[in-house]
Amino acid sequence: MKDFPNLSDEALVQKSLEDISYFGMLVDRFEQKLKYYILRISSFSDMEAEEILQEVFLKVWRNLREFDGSVKFSSWIYNIAHNETISAFRKAKSRGENTAVELDEDLFLIPPAALDIPHELDQKMTAERVHKILNALPEEYREILVLKFLEDKSYEEISDILKKPMGTVATLVNRAKKNFRESAERQNVSF
């Protein structure tokens, strides 16, 4: 499907309501980003992530008129993806399904300096360890670290995605970083 790179997400939303083929362009723009995001916060398999992704886009289509431009479209769609993923993840956990699967470690490349960790080892090694530690963190901390350091979102965007005040986001980022370092120590993971 042909994209119009000069068209903003918000403009594509308006055009999608007039012509559904533009919605395909929105799907193309966000498919990869959202799939990575789903994988990063959930540990679902590739196939499960794609099923969730389908539901996310269908929900986005149904609720497209709710988007009023008061927040960035990317924050709005991430919020939907976040809610769908967390809901599916909790359901899977309550059914006792094993959601821990092997993932592409490149999804977890965080610059160690961002987490106040000395950058000494090669990136591949670091990514593996980051993934291991993130998986051991409480959901709240995992998702905030993913958004801040893997999705590279600003505090304002994270506030809109998680629907939390910016002050709370800043506090959570600091706590999550502290928790990350402590968890690394507990697991005897050194960077």
Next chain:
Amino acid sequence: MNRQKLSASILTRIQKEQITPIARWHFVLKHIRCWIFFALFVILGAIGVSVIIFAVMESDFDFFSYLHGTELQFWLSMIPIFWIVFFVIFAGLAVWGMRQTGKNYRVPLLRVMGLNLLLSIILGVVFYNIDGAENFEKIFADHMPMYRGISHQKMMHWRHPEEGRIAGEVVSMDENSILILDAFDQTRWRVDCNNAVFMGSDELQKGMKVRILGKPTGKNEFKADVIGLWRPPRRDMMMRMPFFGGPPPERRFGEGPREIMPPPPREGEGF
């Protein structure tokens, strides 16, 4: 599933299942509904605040310095825990409701709570001043089997002359400060008010409803230590709060002859 395949399959599914975007008015309505719930919760919280004020005003705190032992326990038992919980629940729901509306999740929780508290207190004071609290509490007391009304509790508390508490309506008072009182339990008492403290800025008058602390001295005879109006004017009660500059002046009986005044013409006095 590759990139092309996902967008194509989604568009196909949308067309096949004829999924259409939900109309804008639906979201506007949802937004309005959230604000209505917020307003409703604030109003209910404010009613809670107004009944708390009502309970405090009915709690005999003007007698606080004369209370001791069991009376203090009673005073503590008059703390309107039910209404405090009522207020906290609806204040919490109001905060939750507000954060569901628009971008209010961006507003810090403490600010939302502060705003909600301020609104509840302002509205609560208004409700109290238009007697909304008393009426609401009465309706509640009439319809909730397990709930004993604040006024009822107070009435029961002042029906124990053997414990030094009586209340009723002033029938007369002579020049020797002997007061005849029709108590709320339909008994008539002769009350010696000599040297008793009267807490009230107005003269004691026939027809007034009063509370009397003291001790029984014989059959239907009572020696008063402190006399206060059954429901003091709000102005007097407010003045008794420390931050309003202390209590209004108290006077003692027996400091000269006292005439019985005609029945008070004003409205709103009594139960």
